Amino acid sequence: MATAPLLPASSPAEKLTLAVVAGGLLALLLALADADATRQKTWFYLALGLVSGGTLAWSWLKFGTAPAGVQQNNLWLRASTGRGAVAWVTGLVLTGFYVVLYWYSGDDGHGHFGPLNNLVHALDGFSQTLRARPADQWFLYGTFYTLAVLLMGARALWKYRHSRYQLIRTASVMFFQLGFAFLLPGLLQFFQQPEFYFTYFWPLKYDYLFPGTVTSLVQNGGLGVFMVFWGAAMSLLATPVLTYFFGKRWYCSWVCGCGGLAETAGDPYRHLADKSRAAWRWEVGIIYTVLVAIVAITALLWVNFAMHSTLLGEAGNVAAKWYGFAIGSVFSGVIGVGFYPLMGARVWCRFGCPMAAYLGLLQKHFSRFRISTNGAQCISCGNCSNVCEMGIDVQQYAQRGAPIIRASCVGCGMCSTACPRGVLNLENGPREGRYQASQLIHADSLRILS
Amino acid sequence: MHLVIIGNGITGVTCALAVRRLRPDARITLVSSESAHHYSRTALMYVYMGHLRPQDIKPYEDWFWDENRLGLVHATATALSTAENLLTLDNGTTLTYDNLLLATGSESKLYGWPGQHLAGVQGLYNLPDLAAMTRDTSGISRGVVVGGGLIGVELAEMLHTRGIEPVVLVRDAHYWASVLPPEEANLVDQQFQKNHVPVRYNTELREILGDGLGRVRAVVTTAGEEIACQWVGLATGVTPNLTLANTSTIETDRGILVDAHLRTSVANVFAAGDCAQHREPAAGEVPIEQLWYTGRLQGETVAHTICGQPTPYRRGIWFNSAKFFNLEYQTYGRAPAGPTAGLDSFYWEHPSGRAALRVYFRAAAPHAVVGFNALGLRLRQAMCEQWLRAQTPVPTVMAQLGAANFDPEFFPQHEKAMVAAFNRQFPQQLVVLKQRKGLFARHWSPST
Numbered sequence: 001m002a003t004a005p006l007l008p009a010s011s012p013a014e015k016l017t018l019a020v021v022a023g024g025l026l027a028l029l030l031a032l033a034d035a036d037a038t039r040q041k042t043w044f045y046l047a048l049g050l051v052s053g054g055t056l057a058w059s060w061l062k063f064g065t066a067p068a069g070v071q072q073n074n075l076w077l078r079a080s081t082g083r084g085a086v087a088w089v090t091g092l093v094l095t096g097f098y099v100v101l102y103w104y105s106g107d108d109g110h111g112h113f114g115p116l117n118n119l120v121h122a123l124d125g126f127s128q129t130l131r132a133r134p135a136d137q138w139f140l141y142g143t144f145y146t147l148a149v150l151l152m153g154a155r156a157l158w159k160y161r162h163s164r165y166q167l168i169r170t171a172s173v174m175f176f177q178l179g180f181a182f183l184l185p186g187l188l189q190f191f192q193q194p195e196f197y198f199t200y201f202w203p204l205k206y207d208y209l210f211p212g213t214v215t216s217l218v219q220n221g222g223l224g225v226f227m228v229f230w231g232a233a234m235s236l237l238a239t240p241v242l243t244y245f246f247g248k249r250w251y252c253s254w255v256c257g258c259g260g261l262a263e264t265a266g267d268p269y270r271h272l273a274d275k276s277r278a279a280w281r282w283e284v285g286i287i288y289t290v291l292v293a294i295v296a297i298t299a300l301l302w303v304n305f306a307m308h309s310t311l312l313g314e315a316g317n318v319a320a321k322w323y324g325f326a327i328g329s330v331f332s333g334v335i336g337v338g339f340y341p342l343m344g345a346r347v348w349c350r351f352g353c354p355m356a357a358y359l360g361l362l363q364k365h366f367s368r369f370r371i372s373t374n375g376a377q378c379i380s381c382g383n384c385s386n387v388c389e390m391g392i393d394v395q396q397y398a399q400r401g402a403p404i405i406r407a408s409c410v411g412c413g414m415c416s417t418a419c420p421r422g423v424l425n426l427e428n429g430p431r432e433g434r435y436q437a438s439q440l441i442h443a444d445s446l447r448i449l450s
Numbered sequence: 451m452h453l454v455i456i457g458n459g460i461t462g463v464t465c466a467l468a469v470r471r472l473r474p475d476a477r478i479t480l481v482s483s484e485s486a487h488h489y490s491r492t493a494l495m496y497v498y499m500g501h502l503r504p505q506d507i508k509p510y511e512d513w514f515w516d517e518n519r520l521g522l523v524h525a526t527a528t529a530l531s532t533a534e535n536l537l538t539l540d541n542g543t544t545l546t547y548d549n550l551l552l553a554t555g556s557e558s559k560l561y562g563w564p565g566q567h568l569a570g571v572q573g574l575y576n577l578p579d580l581a582a583m584t585r586d587t588s589g590i591s592r593g594v595v596v597g598g599g600l601i602g603v604e605l606a607e608m609l610h611t612r613g614i615e616p617v618v619l620v621r622d623a624h625y626w627a628s629v630l631p632p633e634e635a636n637l638v639d640q641q642f643q644k645n646h647v648p649v650r651y652n653t654e655l656r657e658i659l660g661d662g663l664g665r666v667r668a669v670v671t672t673a674g675e676e677i678a679c680q681w682v683g684l685a686t687g688v689t690p691n692l693t694l695a696n697t698s699t700i701e702t703d704r705g706i707l708v709d710a711h712l713r714t715s716v717a718n719v720f721a722a723g724d725c726a727q728h729r730e731p732a733a734g735e736v737p738i739e740q741l742w743y744t745g746r747l748q749g750e751t752v753a754h755t756i757c758g759q760p761t762p763y764r765r766g767i768w769f770n771s772a773k774f775f776n777l778e779y780q781t782y783g784r785a786p787a788g789p790t791a792g793l794d795s796f797y798w799e800h801p802s803g804r805a806a807l808r809v810y811f812r813a814a815a816p817h818a819v820v821g822f823n824a825l826g827l828r829l830r831q832a833m834c835e836q837w838l839r840a841q842t843p844v845p846t847v848m849a850q851l852g853a854a855n856f857d858p859e860f861f862p863q864h865e866k867a868m869v870a871a872f873n874r875q876f877p878q879q880l881v882v883l884k885q886r887k888g889l890f891a892r893h894w895s896p897s898t
Binding site for chain 2: 006007008067068070072073075076077078082164165167276374375379380382383386395396399420421422425426438439440441
């Protein structure tokens with residue numbers, strides 16, 4: 001459309017709640033700037049309170065008070081969710097935060113954590129209670145991350161309350177982030193045990209199967225041995241079995257923390273994923289390269305370990321270090337989350353995550369999961385493709401009556417939720433006839449992806 | 451063979467794709483004045499509501515046409531000479547063809563209301579309509595929607611998302627009375643109420659009033675009420691677009707007349723989709739079908755005939771779907787709006803008013819099922835189709851109802867309540883629910 005339409009103004013109550021959130025962000029800046037330790041703490045907790053309260057109140061007003069159903073109005077027309085100025089500013093702030101966090105917030109040896117120092121120390125008390133040790137920049141990050149999943153999770157619960165699938169799935173990612181990716185690792189530290197994440201597995205948490213991590217865990221005794229066993233069993237045994245029965249969704253959109261953030265904090269941006277064939281070509285080119293790289297590095301490290309570093313010297317460790325920098329930090333953090341408001345919330349999951357690549361291969365070739373198309377009911381409206389955070393052009397399958405079986409699909413179920421004609425359904429079923437298209441429509445045989 | 455298709459809507463494009471498959475060597479040219487590329491007409495409302503961008507409603511990316519050697523001409527065909535196999539375009543060029551498909555679609559139907567040509571009065575059928583609506587509803591406070599059908603509720607929902615109050619005029623005593631029984635219509639009415647959309651039933655448009663500057667300022671209804679508004683949406687149906695056909699000798703009536711093979715009165719000219727009028731429609735079918743699904747099916751069918759495999763058009767078992775604000779609707783088979791001789795129906799409604807099911811069946815034993823209406827429930831089309839084709843007795847269908855449940859995982863399953871309601875309404879045919887929901891559930895069901 002040539003002219004931008006006038007959008008309905010937010011209600012005064014909505015504006016007020018947004019002002020509370022803005023006030024919280026301001027308080028956070030004051031916590032960063034204030035020189036006095038006590039006031040820093042006050043500003044910090046005031047910030048958390050205002051941001052939390054404001055976000056919850058806004059979510060309820062925005063989604064909880066409207067009739068239950070698909071609530072996508074004016075999504076592409078708003079600057080915040082339609083790649084407007086607000087989105088660019090948000091992207092810059094997020095990217096900047098990650099750069100500072102990863103490369104300028106390390107402990108300088110005297111307990112100073114760079115520009116984020118005041119915020120880190122504001123959490124010392126909480127960290128002592130939970131972990132019996134002072135806070136560091138990663139504890140600050142974990143706290144922010146978990147808070148984002150919980151607050152925006154509450155927003156998702158209100159927004160999608162008409163769909164039990166979305167309610168249960170959202171509750172699941174909130175639970176796993178809070179319990180298994182935040183509280184439990186903290187408690188383990190409290191009891192002088194290794195900080196271990198039971199919901200992250202190799203090859204996403206690549207070092208869990210590196211010889212260095214394995215030896216150090218084993219040396220820790222019984223619990224450490226169990227952790228090694230757990231990590232190996234989840235990666236090599238449970239992952240294929242669970243993916244066979246449920247598809248990769250059991251992990252990517254129900255358990256994983258990266259997925260959890262994408263499904264909650266990233267929900268306003270899911271439609272921004274590029275659906276073009278060009279994007280798909282980048283996707284398969286990059287993600288399988290990352291998978292091959294981490295498998296090769298892991299193998300290299302073990303060969304080297306077995307031969308007592310006689311063959312390759314430091315090559316494996318150097319490769320692992322570079323992988324950690326390029327993939328672990330830049331790709332999954334800076335690009336993966338920093339670009340949420342511009343490229344959608346699953347940039348990392350779609351283009352970079354080796355776990356997603358591994359799960360995807362299993363899902364495509366050894367799984368009972370598919371998204372069924374309901375006969376010939378598709379009207380090619382494009383809502384399913386629009387909400388696909390993985391950039392799958394779902395509509396291409398639906399309008400041909402074909403089931404959607406794609407390595408990248410994380411099974412979030414939003415295509416099914418958004419479809420206005422009840423065409424799509426996530427199903428686990430017999431593998432025979434899994435690819436069979438509906439007999440009620442004559443699928444054209446023209447290839448879409450190649 | 452050079453096939454020229456006038457119109458790049460679902461009918462024309464489906465025909466082009468099918469011909470490409472059947473005849474890889476054919477030269478195919480699609481002519482359209484409306485848009486350079488095919489787009490989904492059914493998705494216009496989502497662009498207005500901001501769910502999608504204009505480029506998102508193109509079902510195929512732009513490279514698709516070149517790669518599949520489908521020629522696109524963005525121009526209006528202004529004249530057709532069937533004697534010379536020649537089309538004249540408004541860009542100064544001409545096109546010759548071996549075979550021609552007219553898939554020119556529809557245009558909004560107007561009933562000659564006083565004031566219908568005022569600025570701010572329109573239908574919603576094509577991209578220019580969408581642009582006009584976007585322009586003319588910007589910043590206004592109230593729009594009147596005329597028509598109690600599918601486009602009427604869409605227009606109301608569209609205005610609603612912009613904070614514009616829609617007032618809907620419905621000719622009949624309830625919504626979409628020609629299609630929906632009163633109970634189903636009542637659930638749609640509840641959606642209007644929940645979204646605070648005022649509806650005037652038993653009310654038609656009498657006159658549209660201008661403001662002296664050529665813009666609409668109010669409407670007057672047949673009840674004599676004057677409703678101030680700055681925009682009027684006319685959703686009272688569409689009529690075949692005959693503009694091009696009328697420049698030729700091709701026989702037309704309300705639409706372009708076609709036989710069972712979708713051939714017009716001229717040997718190498720075909721017509722399909724909204725613009726075609728069947729000379730002899732099958733029993734129980736209408737001569738002009740204006741649906742997405744039928745357009746697609748007609749396009750597919752006519753492609754075979756064009757490629758030398760004469761195939762009569764068979765609509766098959768009727769189906770349709772829609773969404774009224776937050777209420778989804780699906781229908782399969784015969785589902786008349788009112789009591790029909792020889793037919794009985796079973797109706798169940800959830801206390802929340804957000805889900806309902808109606809099953810139509812023959813009054814005479816063995817009570818073969820003939821149709822379904824589902825609201826707020828998703829039914830598996832293949833299963834319904836199978837029951838309808840096999841004329842399955844209604845007790846069997848009710849006992850196996852779970853096999854047709856297409857709702858997402860974890861959704862409440864209502865089959866038990868439905869069967870209980872059925873047994874209350876038809877105690878002479880006691881049913882025991884044998885099958886719950888599940889993909890291919892019939893494979894493990896002990897009852898079959």
